[in-house]
Amino acid sequence: MKSISATITLLFLSFLTYGQQSALLNELKNKYEPYYQATHIKMGILLKQNDHFLATRLNFDNDRNTVFNIGSATKTFTAILILQEVERGTLKLSDSIGKFLSPIQNISGSLSVEQLLRHETGLAETVGNQEWDAYHIPTDSILRADVLQNVKPQNKKQIGHFVYTNTNYILLGQILEKINDQSYFDLLKNRIFTPCGLKNTYPYVSKSITNLVHPTDELNEQDQYQGINYKFFADYAFAAGSIASNLEDMALFYEHLYKKQTLISQKSLLQMTNFKNGKYGLGLQKLTIDETEYWGHGGNNYGYAFRNFYNPQTGDMILYFINRFRVPMKNSLNKDLKAILNHQSIPKFRTYKTKEFKDFIGEYVLDGLNIKFSIFEKENFIYFQMQHLKVPLVSYEPNVLLDVSSGIKFMKSSENPNQLIWFQNRKKLMAKKTLLNID
Template sequence: MKKALYLKHLLLVIIFLAFNSQSKIYAQTLESSIDNLLNVKYSDSTPGGTFLISKNGNIIYKKAFGLANLELNVPMEADNVFEIGSMTKQFTAISILMLMEKGKLNLDDKITKFIPDYPTNGHKITIHHLLTHTSGIKSYTSMKKLNEISKQDLTPLELIDFFKNEPIDFVPGEKFKYNNSGYVILGYIIEKVTGQSYANFVEEQIFKTLKMTASQYASNSEVIQNRASGYQDNEGYINTREISFTLTYSAGSLMSSVSDMFTWQEAIKNNLLISKKTTEKAFTNYILNNGEPINYGYGWNIKTINNIRSFEHGGAIWGFKSMGVYLPDLDIYVIGLTNCLCNSPTKVTREIAELAAKY
């Protein structure tokens, strides 16, 4: 009897050790596979990036590649801070949903409720249309006159005045067309209903609440700890051009680190800012007037990677590119932040998510 019990315990120990050993081998194989991908893409002498992977709420990979500053030959560190460009739209969308839960607005509110003189030419343009890029409003970043205002400090209404009289691209709800103007208007709506600037609202209601201490609204003049320098490749690396962040505003003016973006993803997953029911609105694949899906929710693309559901979004702003991918059915998150407009992390971040899904 004692011998049988001993053999049973011994077998359990062997199984446990074998499982542990196999898990470590898988982890090492995954790490080396990702290292190989990123070392090829971001060399020690070029602008680089930082990458983080989490699974089931635990960080399983976090590394830095390349240089944070070319002139001083400063290596990238895993906690460097980057401009995240259009990943800002996630924060704008969630801010709108937070205000909806507080009864400050409705998603079917017309934009003329907040900007009475906005020329809709008889069309009904709603907050929902803005969130889903289906408003038909001309995206100001596609306008040839953009350079004329790129360094001017504008109020949100002055920026809206820049594009509001442009002809619409289509009737609201008829097409999906990625649109920065819509998210600028959303930022103004946040200011209108809260009495706070967009920057203050996001920093107080999101960053401070979640203790995202490395995240903030971008600034050219402020000294920002761990900031990575931004570059462009123009037949050789050059320092990125300086713009006014009033230009990118609620469509693309936030800064963060991979650790803070992991905190953000966990907050979304665990419904820390809005309810589960409201969170589902952000990840619904919405449809056009004709019933065709747009593969976009509120601030996230709704896609698949090898038939696995993926919620993802990238960002591009002068000097920086970013990409975040979340596989909800496997609880895998991959975030990549880079400091050159020249070397996008989009494809490699999706490849890393695909790799992580196999382990």
């Protein structure tokens, strides 16, 4: 009887804890949803602790099958395929890429596979610096060959130093195809998707995918679904950022990678997570939230952002996506999600009327740096904008506005009504209003 009673007590406590976390997740939804709703952002969140999942959606129906582009999180998949080749004996991390690929302009054949994996090649970026984006492709002639023809000269001073470059993983995809005489996309399906039982994961984004969340551009907040061209993801982003998936599939994938050894051996996982006193391993990053270490690899692409955090000590997971290139309020969001997993309450933003900060609104320039930015009001929210970066400002205390993504805090100068004080990383800068607000 004592054993039965103890089991019932544990089940009750587990249910109680799960209910508390669900309530906290609902508080988080209420905290962020008004800000994301004002800028047409759709977000999906999935938390995993022990065998429990907690999920919520901001600004759209709670459909767990919603698919999105995982962006550069694709690099983890590519690194796994490379490590599988190492385990098969078909390549070594020390092998030069010239052993597998024909000469490519501005790409040294002496670079090693491991240098590609660690972004230590000094190669120039070829994806992400073009003058057009995924939804404004000038022609339909995008081919992978075109991508590699546009690589700028290598910076040899950067060899051996971490400089993140998509070009590295595009080349790794090419190597995988050369070794296997098979497409990278078929390798993904046969050696990762199927063994992990991924049901809503696709090698690249296309309009044919059911339940694909519509990408939205940064500046105008407009739906870009009709502009999707699969060639951008398949031929351009390729092994650096092509994959589409949903949160549950991604959680299952990480479970197989980190805990079940379905894909690679424990030895290979240790290689992936050897960050060499830095923050980048082999297709994985060392991430931190409030000094707690996580493993993962974020992804940003035109109209999509994805974040994933795996705690190697506890097995806890934090995963979320939005239909935008950047994640507004991400630092605050990350801390709050971690707090929910730790059964801690999350702080609320102050409720304020925009007239409280009427004198903050205007165009500014930072003294001594000539950096221009603006603070403006839209639909009863106040925003900070610098070039294409636009984020909502919140308040935790009277007469103070905060960008919880970057940590910038704005206060009114007591000495000059046309100046703002910009606080960031313990530094204090003055911003002078250049265009006065006129009623």
